[in-house]
Amino acid sequence: MKLFGPLYDRVMDWARHRHASRYLAALSFAESSFFPVPPDVMLAPMVAARPDQKIRLATVTTVFSVLGGLLGYLLGYLAFSLLEPWIVAAGHGEALILAQEWFTVWGVWVVLVAGFSPIPYKVFTVTAGALSMALLPFIIASFIGRGARFFAVALLMGWLGPRVEPKLRPYIEWLGWLTVVLLVVAILIYQFLG
Numbered sequence: 778m779k780l781f782g783p784l785y786d787r788v789m790d791w792a793r794h795r796h797a798s799r800y801l802a803a804l805s806f807a808e809s810s811f812f813p814v815p816p817d818v819m820l821a822p823m824v825a826a827r828p829d830q831k832i833r834l835a836t837v838t839t840v841f842s843v844l845g846g847l848l849g850y851l852l853g854y855l856a857f858s859l860l861e862p863w864i865v866a867a868g869h870g871e872a873l874i875l876a877q878e879w880f881t882v883w884g885v886w887v888v889l890v891a892g893f894s895p896i897p898y899k900v901f902t903v904t905a906g907a908l909s910m911a912l913l914p915f916i917i918a919s920f921i922g923r924g925a926r927f928f929a930v931a932l933l934m935g936w937l938g939p940r941v942e943p944k945l946r947p948y949i950e951w952l953g954w955l956t957v958v959l960l961v962v963a964i965l966i967y968q969f970l971g
Contacts, residue, residue, distance in 0.1 A: 781953025785946065792819070792826040801834065802841040809845030809898050809923075810852060813867075816842065817930050824931045825938030835931035839924040846902040846919045853906025860903060872896040876904045885914040892922025 791797060801823060805816040816838050824831045852860055864873050876896060879887040888910075891901040905915050 779950060781949050784953075785949045789822055789826055792823040797823055798834065798837055802837050805838045805841035806845035806848070809842045809902055810849035811899060813897070816927070820927060820930055821934045821938075824934035825942045828935040828939050831931040831935035835924075835928045838927040839920065842898070842923045842927070843916065843919045846898065846923070847916070849899050849902025850906035850912070850915060853903035854909065855906075857903065857907035864900065864903065869897060869900050872900045873904065876900050877908070880904060880908050880910065885910065885918050888915055888918035889922040892919075892926040898923070
């Protein structure tokens with residue numbers, strides 16, 4: 778069954794679409810405050826499709842991610858008691874507790890590191906607001922942390938993407954199914970050993 782080849786082709790077509798930057802901006806904004814899909818999944822193929830736009834695309838991703846982070850901060854500041862059950866129900870309860878502990882120990886440095894953390898960034902933005910973290914350090918740390926991540930992805934894809942993309946396409950079905958199998962195995966291991 779061919780599933781990943783057509784999906785890969787569609788993603789690459791979307792990455793070349795004339796409004797792709799707007800979609801990337803919207804995804805970056807939403808991911809920092811409430812949406813579960815990270816912008817890297819759109820940024821990487823967009824840069825592979827248009828490597829000459831890597832700096833602009835990384836900048837769009839960073840700016841809108843920080844703006845979305847400000848919305849997450851505001852939501853945490855104004856409505857944390859309403860959001861906490863939703864965050865826990867979404868499976869981020871342990872991450873929320875960990876983020877709160879990290880904020881207590883390291884303060885603003887947590888936001889800087891959160892750009893690379895496996896814990897969703899939105900958990901940190903909402904927690905920063907709930908803990909009334911100073912806003913200016915939050916914004917600066919968000920720009921540095923998120924910017925470092927997105928510029929790293931864009932520069933790597935700008936350098937490797939045009940060379941790797943044509944070679945990757947013939948193996949995309951195998952890679953896609955291998956990823957699914959590895960994900961299922963990881964979930965089963967977590968369920969039975971965790």
